[in-house]
Structure formats: structure tokens, C-alpha cells
Amino acid sequence: MTDTVPDDLPDTVWVEKASWIDSMPRWLAMSILFIAVVALWDLVTRWGWVSPIILPSPVETLSDLIFVGRNLITGDYMLSALWTTTKTVFFGFLIATSIGFLLGILVGETKFGERAVMPYLVAIDTMPKVAFAPLFIAWLGFDIASKVALAAFIATFPIVVATAAGLYAATENERMLFKAMGASRMQTLLRLKLPTGLPYMFTGLKIAAVGVMAGAITGEFLGGGKGFGALIRQSASQMDTPRVFALILYLSLLGLLLYFTVVWAQRKFVFWNKDQRPGALG
Amino acid sequence: MTMAESQILADSAAIPRPVYEISRLSKTYARNRLVALADVNLTLREGEFVSVIGSSGCGKSTLLKIMSGLMPPTTGRVALEGKPVTGPRADIGMMFQQATLLPWKTTIENIVLPIEIRQGKAAARAARPRAQGLLDLVGLGDFANVYPGELSGGMAQRASICRMLITQPAVLLLDEPFSALDELTRDFMNMELQRICHETRATAFLVTHSLAEAVILSDRILVMKPRPGRIVEEVVIPLPRPRTLDMINTPEFGRIVAHIRDLLGKEAAQ
Numbered sequence: 001m002t003d004t005v006p007d008d009l010p011d012t013v014w015v016e017k018a019s020w021i022d023s024m025p026r027w028l029a030m031s032i033l034f035i036a037v038v039a040l041w042d043l044v045t046r047w048g049w050v051s052p053i054i055l056p057s058p059v060e061t062l063s064d065l066i067f068v069g070r071n072l073i074t075g076d077y078m079l080s081a082l083w084t085t086t087k088t089v090f091f092g093f094l095i096a097t098s099i100g101f102l103l104g105i106l107v108g109e110t111k112f113g114e115r116a117v118m119p120y121l122v123a124i125d126t127m128p129k130v131a132f133a134p135l136f137i138a139w140l141g142f143d144i145a146s147k148v149a150l151a152a153f154i155a156t157f158p159i160v161v162a163t164a165a166g167l168y169a170a171t172e173n174e175r176m177l178f179k180a181m182g183a184s185r186m187q188t189l190l191r192l193k194l195p196t197g198l199p200y201m202f203t204g205l206k207i208a209a210v211g212v213m214a215g216a217i218t219g220e221f222l223g224g225g226k227g228f229g230a231l232i233r234q235s236a237s238q239m240d241t242p243r244v245f246a247l248i249l250y251l252s253l254l255g256l257l258l259y260f261t262v263v264w265a266q267r268k269f270v271f272w273n274k275d276q277r278p279g280a281l282g
Numbered sequence: 283m284t285m286a287e288s289q290i291l292a293d294s295a296a297i298p299r300p301v302y303e304i305s306r307l308s309k310t311y312a313r314n315r316l317v318a319l320a321d322v323n324l325t326l327r328e329g330e331f332v333s334v335i336g337s338s339g340c341g342k343s344t345l346l347k348i349m350s351g352l353m354p355p356t357t358g359r360v361a362l363e364g365k366p367v368t369g370p371r372a373d374i375g376m377m378f379q380q381a382t383l384l385p386w387k388t389t390i391e392n393i394v395l396p397i398e399i400r401q402g403k404a405a406a407r408a409a410r411p412r413a414q415g416l417l418d419l420v421g422l423g424d425f426a427n428v429y430p431g432e433l434s435g436g437m438a439q440r441a442s443i444c445r446m447l448i449t450q451p452a453v454l455l456l457d458e459p460f461s462a463l464d465e466l467t468r469d470f471m472n473m474e475l476q477r478i479c480h481e482t483r484a485t486a487f488l489v490t491h492s493l494a495e496a497v498i499l500s501d502r503i504l505v506m507k508p509r510p511g512r513i514v515e516e517v518v519i520p521l522p523r524p525r526t527l528d529m530i531n532t533p534e535f536g537r538i539v540a541h542i543r544d545l546l547g548k549e550a551a552q
Contacts, residue, residue: 171380171382173378173379173380173382174382174384176352176378177376177378177382178399179370180350180351180352180370180374180376181370181395181396181399181400182369182370182371182399182400187399191384192384195384195386271386272385272386272431273385
């Protein structure tokens with residue numbers, strides 16, 4: 001026989017090496033990157049490569065962070081501004097979710113919605129929605145209502161599209177099963193299509209959570225008022241760049257809070273969806 | 283009437299009573315005037331296992347959809363237990379290629395779903411002991427409160443057998459139920475199906491692509507041909523029951539398979 005293996009041939013041993021970045025815990029990887037970026041930032045400002053008005057030094061930014069943080073904790077004017085923005089974001093998200101969900105069901109469940117309503121929604125969705133801000137201010141005034149409207153307006157569309165897509169997600173077999181069980185249209189919607197579509201809807205809510213923040217701050221930039229956006233604009237107009245940096249950082253906490261609330265709700269309500277592996281942050 | 287008397291009566295009747303009767307059935311799709319089925323006649327008798335086999339496009343899926351009440355026929359008489367089938371009915375059990383268990387319900391909740399849809403939550407709760415009994419029957423007794431995501435393909439199909447049986451249907455309509463499973467699991471499931479049908483004395487109608495599967499399970503096989511979809515021959519399978527997988531290697535089994543393949547082959551050559 002020619003295909004026998006000689007006895008003296010050593011066994012092959014393959015050792016798979018994991019890449020060093022894979023074997024590192026995430027917090028460490030994130031910390032290293034953070035330190036590197038801050039160090040570079042510090043060098044750039046320390047050696048005067050850019051003017052401090054354009055880019056303040058890390059130390060300046062940190063001292064402003066502490067100042068703003070103290071102001072927030074003591075319940076000073078910044079806290080009330082943050083509270084105003086939080087209310088705007090909350091109500092904007094609530095309105096967007098309700099309207100988006102109902103329109104999504106109309107579009108996804110009825111032929112009328114799909115054929116007559118959807119084209120208009122697509123048409124409006126392609127418009128730059130921020131351009132509607134002056135209209136909302138004209139209609140609703142400079143108070144919180146116009147900002148809520150803009151935030152809701154921006155956040156509604158992803159929810160409509162995601163809800164409608166979710167309602168289409170049930171397979172042909174599942175629909176046939178419900179038909180064979182004699183399920184009514186309402187039963188099929190509530191027991192099959194909506195639960196099947198939940199993962200899609202949460203994806204829409206995550207996109208909306210980002211959009212509602214953008215809408216609220218844009219509204220406050222353009223329409224004044226008492227929110228965090230107005231605070232940022234004031235600081236920016238005074239060339240107080242460290243303050244702008246600090247305010248944006250605190251503002252992003254509000255966005256993260258909203259986003260992770262949605263992620264948490266998704267984990268809770270879509271417990272069965274194993275293949276939906278959340279990436280780094282959900 | 284005592285048990286003995288009814289047994290004598292049943293014996294003297296010799297042929298079991300018809301459960302599902304179809305006569306002069308035809309189906310023409312209005313959209314493209316395609317004649318999907320032409321003059322189909324068939325009778326399923328109590329406790330019988332009948333398969334239909336044919337190339338794709340021969341109308342067997344259409345036939346199954348009409349039999350399950352999911353689609354109306356163009357002409358003809360379709361009657362289950364003497365009553366015309368005009369829509370989905372509780373006494374029709376269906377099983378699909380995919381198990382289609384709802385992932386957010388536990389196995390037992392999935393099984394009582396047909397009851398829940400038709401009769402509400404209270405009736406579904408009341409049916410739970412019966413569902414547990416069915417789970418025991420198919421060997422899934424310990425998996426009642428597990429979510430379908432944790433079941434293997436074969437286990438999921440067994441659960442869908444339970445869901446089909448929970449309404450105590452008069453007829454089981456099986457649409458290639460195991461074709462998505464691997465071959466070893468499939469053989470095993472076929473033997474399980476035979477056992478379950480025997481124990482529940484079910485009347486079953488199977489649509490399949492697999493010749494071996496049809497022969498090993500059926501009392502009769504209907505061979506269908508397309509353009510227009512029709513039954514061209516009825517092959518009675520004389521193999522004794524219970525059937526075993528070993529029978530696949532017997533000359534008689536081979537002869538039956540060859541005969542049917544010949545029938546289908548002639549069609550394919552046309």
C-alpha cells in the first residue's frame with residue numbers, strides 16, 4: 001500500500017491564536033483608546049497647534065465639566081434647562097411612538113394604507129424635516145410645544161416604516177396556520193403579526209430615539225426657549241468653547257439614557273429573539 | 283350495544299366508513315385560466331393513510347388547500363363527515379413543512395393555540411392536561427414549558443403534531459411535514475407518525491415528494507400528473523402493518539417504488 005502513513009511522522013498540532021484585541025476585555029480596550037485620544041488632544045492644545053477658542057484643552061474642558069456638573073447637582077438654572085429638554089424629548093418620543101405605531105399599522109395592515117398613505121409618507125420622509133422648524137415655531141410659538149412637534153415629526157417616520165415592515169414579517173406558513181385555525185383578522189394581527197414584528201419596531205424606536213434628540217436640540221437652537229439647546233447656543237455665541245463641550249457631554253447622557261431604555265425594553269419584550277445578537281451597544 | 287356487538291358490526295361492515303369525500307372536483311385559476319385540478323375523485327376512509335405524490339405543478343398543493351378549506355374549489359363536491367367544506371374547520375388538522383411554532387409561546391401554549399383562537403383563553407387552559415397527554419404521546423413530555431427556540435427540528439415537528447391533534451380532528455392533512463428534516467430524523471419521524479396515527483386511529487392524507495416515505499406510510503398512494511392536475515392511478519400498498527424501516531430493503535418495497543417511479547417517469551418524459 002502506498003497511502004499508509006509512516007509511523008515516525010509526528011502528529012500535527014494546530015494551535016489557533018486569538019488576536020490580542022480579542023483576548024482583551026472591552027473596558028480595557030475602551031480605556032486605552034480614551035487615554036490615547038485625550039493624550040493626543042492634550043498635546044495638540046499644549047503645543048498651540050490650534051487656538052483654544054476652536055479646541056479647548058482637556059483640563060479646561062474638565063473644569064467646565066465639573067462646573068456644569070455642580071450646577072446640575074445644586075439644581076441651578078442648568079438643571080431646569082436640562083429638565084426642559086428632557087420633557088421635550090420625552091413628549092416628542094411619546095407622540096412619535098403613538099402616531100408612528102398607529103400609522104405603521106394602517107400602512108402595514110390595510111391595502112388603503114399601503115397604496116394611498118405610504119407614498120405620501122415616503123414623500124414627506126425624503127424632505128429635510130429640520131426645514132419645517134420655522135413653521136412649527138409660527139404655529140406653536142417659541143415655547144416647548146414647537147420643539148416637541150419638531151422632535152416628534154423627525155422621530156415618527158422610522159417608527160412608521162419599521163412597524164409596517166414588522167407586520168409584513170410573518171411568514172406565509174404562519175399566516176396559513178392562523179387561517180387554518182379560523183383566526184379573525186384582529187386575532188391574526190394581535191397574536192401573530194404584532195409579536196412577529198416587535199424586533200423590527202424596536203429597531204425603529206432606536207432610530208427614533210436618536211432622531212428625537214436631534215429634533216429637540218435643533219428646535220431649541222432655532223426657536224430659543226429655556227432648554228439645553230439654547231444654553232449651548234448662548235455659550236457658543238460667547239466663544240465659550242469649553243462650556244459647549246461640557247454641555248454637549250451632559251446632553252449626550254440624556255440621549256444614552258433614552259437609547260438604553262429602548263434597548264432594555266427590547267431585551268424584556270423580545271426575549272425569544274436569540275438570533276438578534278446585539279452588537280457592541282445593543 | 284356491547285363492545286363485542288359493535289366489534290361484530292364493524293367486522294361485518296368490512297370497509298370502514300368514508301370520512302372525507304371528494305367528487306368531480308376541479309379548480310381553475312381565474313387569473314391565468316390555468317386548470318390546476320380536473321375531475322378529482324377520492325374517498326378517505328376512517329383510519330386510512332393515503333398519500334398523494336406527483337411532480338411539482340401537478341396540483342397536489344392546490345388539492346390540499348381546497349381540502350383544508352383555505353381555498354374554494356371551482357366545481358365539485360368536497361365533504362368532510364358529510365358536511366361540505368366551505369372554509370377552515372376545527373375538525374381539520376393541518377401540518378406544514380415548517381413547524382411554525384410561535385417563538386414567544388412555550389411548547390404547551392403553542393399546542394393549545396388552536397383552542398385559544400377558536401374558544402378563548404379559558405378553554406385553552408382547560409385543554410392543557412390534554413395537551414400534556416399529547417406531548418407524552420410524542421415523547422416531549424418534559425418539554426411542555428420550554429420555548430420552541432430550544433427544540434430541535436424533529437422535536438418542533440413533533441410539537442406541531444400535538445398542535446394538530448389537540449382539536450381532535452376527523453382528518454389530518456400533512457403537507458410534506460418532514461421534508462425540512464435531515465434523513466435520519468425523517469425516517470424516525472415517519473415511524474413515529476405511523477405509531478401516533480395508529481394510536482389515535484387517525485385518518486391521514488399526506489402530500490410528499492419522497493417515494494419511500496409515501497410507500498412506507500400509506501395504505502394507498504394516489505399518483506398525480508399535471509396539465510391538468512389529475513389522479514392517474516391509485517396504488518394500493520400491500521405491505522403488512524406495522525411497517526418497519528427494514529421493509530425498505532425488501533424486494534416487494536422495491537417493486538412498488540419502481541412501479542410508481544415508472545408512472546411518474548413517463549410523465550416527466552412527455
